[in-house]
Amino acid sequence: MGDVIPAPAAPRIPVHSDTDPGTFPVRRIYCVGRNFADHAREMGASAPAGKADRGRPVFFLKPADAVVVNGQTPYPPGTGELHHEVELVVALGADAPPGELPVEHAGPLIYGYALGLDLTRRDLQAAAKAKGLPWDTGKSFDFAAPVGALVPANELGALSGRTIALAVNGEIRQRGSLDDLIWSVPEILHELSKLYALRAGDLVFMGTPAGVGPLRPGDAFEATLDGLPPLSGTILPPIG
Template sequence: MSPNTPTVYIFPPAEQPSVAVRGSTARYAVSRIFCVGRNYAAHAREMGGNPEREAPFYFTKPASALVPSGATVPYPPGTKNYHYEMELVIAIGAPVFKLTPDSAGAAVWAYGAGLDMTRRDLQAESKAAGRPWDTAKSFEQSAVITELVRASETGPLTRGNISLAVNGVPKQQGDLSDMIWSVPEIVANLSQLYHLQPGDLIYTGTPEGVGPLQPGDMITGEIAGLPPLTLWISEPA
């Protein structure tokens, strides 16, 4: 085949997942989504874990799981315990590998507010059986995100309110300074395991107060300095 011959696909390729950027018509193309587990001590305790400062651990979601803030999503199949988790999201802006925490901050191109949606009953079953969390975390429409705001506009987000309410009732309330692992430490640690690239998002963990949702619920979330987040839950598809 000639190098100039266009590729022909059996089925049309999926649309490139991307996120809106504040103040720009250009979008941030997403290739990978990494999520940090139990990065707030109080949440680690409510999930039955040990909040000691041990090495962070990660799970992933497909980029196709992205949903923009303001959307309505159906209650997902296969669960009776569908949970919200409000999180700060990092967007990587440079190819980096094996960073130190002192240099990792420069790799953060933008921030967003996000939700790591979770089928909690499936997660509990996986934990009990010593199995991966994929069915609990990596499902359709499980990675909600606001538009991104450039780090050059926000500066480093080291502290500030992170909160969530369901139908106007406060459920999660914390501060970004409560994170066990800071943003530069997360980026540095993850870069020991992966060659990070522009297009990588990192969901950085959630404060305590996670809980179940029902069809008809409205989620509102806030992180200081970032756009507000909203999500509506509809009946199962």
């Protein structure tokens, strides 16, 4: 017996590599909230003074088909306050073993890195927060995850000291150092493994520095991170 409807194709991200060109099929998208102290404070949340008082990381998900690979991103319905959040994206190339993943074993799971935008319907998120309700509609919607080309981890090298930034219409809006992440990539994979079965094809958006702000139809954006291909695009008029 076959499928009763056509099976949707997996979203695919281009791989920028001299030795391993191709595409990366996306299985699932995990996102980390409040992983830069300056962004946590600008959103009205407390930020830890050090690792000892970090508590637990904040996670949410986006649908895999929210991925946008050509940068052409329609303005979403239901909002008047679309915000940008530039982020490092981690792509997993292997399944995690069953059970809790030790921090020191996280590295071999990583296939590569890319730039991404965690687009947010801020007004919907804020309204849900104010009522103590889940804010999925603020984060999970069509075209909510523009992603740039992946670079294999062994070609990019260490993340320390690298700067991530976002410009809108040529003006820098966000800039931060990956050294300022509250939770490192291996630590986040360790924490996610306590809640989910991590698999090849998963993406992890690692959180955004301060400076989030509005995007409007016609705006051009460019995200950069040392060693990665830029992520460029335009906010299009709403569909329909």
